[in-house]
Amino acid sequence: MSNMMIKEVIASIEQLAPRSYAEDFDNTGLLTGSSDMKVKGVLVTLDCLEQVVDEAIDTGCNLIVSFHPIIFSGLKSLVAKDYVSRAVVKAIKNDIAIYATHTALDNAKGGVSYRMGQAIGLSGMKTLIPKKKLIKKLVTYVPTAQLEQVQEALFQAGAGKLGNYAECSFVSQGQGTFKGNEQSNPALGERNKRSTEIESQLSLTFLPHLENQILQALHSSHPYEEVAFEITELENKYQDIGMGAIGNLTDPLETQAFLDLIKRSFDTGSVRYSHNFQSNKGQRKIIKTVAVLGGSGAFAINDAKAAGADAYVTADLKYHDFFQGERLLLCDVGHYESEQFTKNLLYEYLSEKFSNFAVLCAKARTNPVNYF
Incomplete structure (x- = not known):
């Protein structure tokens, strides 16, 4: 065992x-x-x-x-x-x-929707609806002489890493003041006397699941007895985390050939699809860019359109959802089939x-x- x-x-x-x-x-x-x-x-x-x-x-x-x-x-x-x-x-x-x-797995890069895209051979996939309010920012203040040790500890804990880049931070310098009481044990200066030190303001972004280990790294590497820091939640979207995926077929397909590919790839008993799919000029349209989202995905139809998808593959579409299929082929392969x-x-x-x-x-x- x-x-x-x-x-x-x-x-x-x-x-x-x-x-x-x-x-x-x-x-x-x-x-x-x-x-x-x-x-x-x-x-x-x-x-x-x-x-x-x-x-x-x-x-x-x-x-x-x-x-x-x-x-x-x-x-x-x-x-x-x-x-x-x-x-x-x-x-x-x-x-x-x-x-x-x-x-949690729906929103992870390489998760549910990415596997759907792989099943139909999409390349160059990216997240369809990047998640908002996920990125956090840590700001702390460090004696400039100890900046490198604190910065390195935070990097090792995962701060300053987003997407394809790591060890990202911003540093600015200024003066910090503090005055410890009788019970304090200041690393710099003396008790009951106001100290003025040259400090660096260190700013780094991080993902929320790393917060505990990043704060542990901050406190263990920082020389001060009381560590000043701020954590804020950013409005920014994070391109690697979120619902759905979108990518391109290596060889563009006409509608019937694409539906055959979908039915075969998802091994489904039926594919429900929108009937009014056409190009702006009413001609038969070729499908190249495809959006996918596992499970109930009606909420993302407009996101698929905005991203320039020719087709959107998902599940649990209702009757009126299919009317939104102008210039976008909507395909419902079934809930289980989309997540299998x-x-x-x-x-x-x-x-x-x-x-x-x-x-x-x-x-x-x-x-x-x-x-x-």
Whole structure:
């Protein structure tokens, strides 16, 4: 048996999909069990239904990593009377932890929508709807003589790294004043005397899931007994994190050929699509740029248009949504079908990270929709 704890596996998952990336309405994280249990095995699934819990029991796995959270809204009782409570009660009885990633993985670069794009051969993919109010900024004040040691510690903790650039900061110099009382132990100056020191103002941006380790690095490297700092949330969008993806087909396709590609790539029983797709001149249009978004994606139709997509592939479109398909081919491949690659994504990631216990893909078919 592995000596690794479930919390260590969770920490690794949250490097791929930090919970700070999740939407406010979501319920990500550890839903049942204890993070202090030793890992016996991990079962990866799209949905954590009762038959998935049975499979975990049969294969000796005590951690289920699920994309969808089986507990989404509040449970008022734990009587095993529906598909949610049956799965939860069985997991608790058998000491099985359930962890859900959901929109944290939706928003991660290389996550759900990027896998959709890979399935149909898109190149040059970028995030369709970059997330706002994600980037934070740290401002602190350091004696100039110790600036380099503090700056380096913060860089090592992940501050100043966004996209393809690392070790980004801004430094300005000025004078700082302070006066310690009788209980103080100033690194510079004397108690009960106002000191004036040449200090550097150091500014760095960072992603929110790194905040604790960055503050630990700041306090451990800073020479002052009381460290002055400010953290603010920026309005900026972050291009690498957010919903959906958009990219280009290597070879442009006409509508029918594109629909054939979609149906084949997502192995779906049907593709619902908008009928009024045409170019501005009413001619048959060639599809080159494609936007994708896993799960319910009607909210992003206008974003796909604004990004210049010729087609938008998603799920759960309603009747009136399809009327928005002017000059944009809307394709609904089904909710399960749009997210089916997520299980493989998580399996591949965890298998590469951990080799001292079994990581398995659930065999249970959890798609509640059938086609006739």
